[in-house]
Amino acid sequence: MEIKTVVLQEDGSYRVNDEMTVPDDMGNRHRVMIQEWIDDGNTPEPYVAPEQNWIAKRLANMTDGGYGSIGEQLEMIGEQGMDVYQTHIAKVKSDIPKIPKE
16 A cells, blocks of 8 residues: 555544544554654644534534523523523524525
8 A cells, every 4th residue: 555645533543545544543554554654754634623514503502602502591591581592592693604505
């Protein structure tokens, strides 16, 4: 196998040639190949977390700028009233707009 690209994954594994994932606890043969590739002056690409879509952002907890859990929403309604809750929902919708499907 010829290694062209190595990308570090969130769990510590490596994605090789965008085809094969080498787990952190995988046997030595693939680890040696990756280490040789690194020793030849190559650098694995760092892990980059994927961008969340608008739905995931809206469904986040209130502290993260989303609608919040059902419990958080009910607590807001019970403690601060329906007007505050409706203002919160409108703010989330304006801060995190729907992105049209392409």
